Amino acid sequence: MTGVSDTRRATDTGKAGAIRVLVVDDDPQILRALQINLTAHSYHVVTARDGRSALTSVGDVHPDIVVLDLGLPDLAGTEVIAGLRAWTQVPIVVLSARTDSADKVTALDAGADDYITKPFGMAELLARLRAAVRRSATATGGGERIVTFADVEIDLARKRVRRNGRDVHLTPTEWEMLELLVQHRGKLVSQRDLLLHVWGPRREDRTNYLRVYLAQLRRKLEPNPSHPRHLITEPGMGYRFETVSDTDEPVVAVAGDGEQAR
């Protein structure tokens, strides 16, 4: 991880709730200036000095937005953008000293969200960051930030889970998984998407991780962990989060009565 100044996990609470921004630049001056300014505006800043460490640290840090300087020593700007866009939708704001229109076009078409030419005003940068974050917030979360099912309550904004009013403690990895599933409530989330979201592109094939953590989430959240009704496996395809338990269930014999029912 050389070149990365901060390897905290997403849910580590250096500043709970602060917006995480990854700043990528090889010029220590600019890096420092941005770090100070952004921190002053209560962003949680993580920095990287080259393209490679930028790519890896996005997987580690899960920033809410990336500020990317073009002209890094190791990789071309488009390579960095493409490397990120291959697996994440995190907003990318490009900084560049080149005013050439062609550069803007290639960067934007590679998947960047915005392009600012140096020298730039800090006020403008901040405004563009706000705009980018706002967009991605409405895109992902949009409506309800609190989801409930059974006796569980999930607060996406506060990254907090309660069950019967009591806090349920989730590890960082558990939370990352649950978050992605909840954000796509009802949708099937492929194993690949889950692995990319939680572990980044380097663990794409470790499907066994999913099994372990899904089991832990079920143990913590499902009324009956061995008969999951909300964290559902779609064999061979992926997983699905469901707020309403489907009324099916093969039934456990007749006799008796209620049974733990739904």
Added chain:
Amino acid sequence: MTGVSDTRRATDTGKAGAIRVLVVDDDPQILRALQINLTAHSYHVVTARDGRSALTSVGDVHPDIVVLDLGLPDLAGTEVIAGLRAWTQVPIVVLSARTDSADKVTALDAGADDYITKPFGMAELLARLRAAVRRSATATGGGERIVTFADVEIDLARKRVRRNGRDVHLTPTEWEMLELLVQHRGKLVSQRDLLLHVWGPRREDRTNYLRVYLAQLRRKLEPNPSHPRHLITEPGMGYRFETVSDTDEPVVAVAGDGEQAR
């Protein structure tokens, strides 16, 4: 609707599938230049000359993106932006002659997605439009794609199938086949295409697989599996998915020749 040059509704198919862009500017020169350039890049262009008509025409036209010049005669730029943001998330790209940083900040914070200062290069504008459209397309999830027939409901985005409101569980292979057929609804899908899509190039000749899985799909989805009306075999050619049950059947056709129709 004075001032609006085109009042087509969203569903009017002047250019089916073309991206609709609403250009708002009071300068006829710029308006015309943009109209020509954007049309040349196969956008469907609608124009407005002032803020009021811009607000109404967004409701009428449902553009995919708005290009908004600041400095309109009737309303301030922020008012237009705020008026739109009150009810729609359509991407707004602001054009302005003023390079003042404060203007950018207020426009972006009011809800604009991007800000370009005149004079600008057409290539850059086009790239920024592409970026904005791309974002909003992925944000809205590309639209709900739900196909229904009989008592069955197929949700392509969620990869989910329901019948009479109950989930129907499909195996990965079953889903892949159904997906391809549904995506080409009404069209004939050759056996080869199906085999390639589901099993890849190594099983190109295993047409018996198709029989097995088509039978399973029919068993799970067709009202009468032995008389399929929606998953239809075209002997020797391939298969076809049909949402409307063809009123064919019984009838032995008229005397004469008839031939087996369709």
Added chain:
DNA sequence: CAGGGCCGTCAAGATCGCATCAAGATCGCC
């Protein structure tokens, strides 16, 4: 009327994927 394709159906064996458990390796904090 016989024969050959092509298709639908069925069932059994082989394979794959998942849940679960538990132990080692790491990390972060004191």
Added chain:
DNA sequence: GGCGATCTTGATGCGATCTTGACGGCCCTG
């Protein structure tokens, strides 16, 4: 340096899924 929490990794058993072959019906052709 020690300790607890967390992450990684491997082994096992079981059920779901895929693959394969056989059989019979239908339709067209000769």
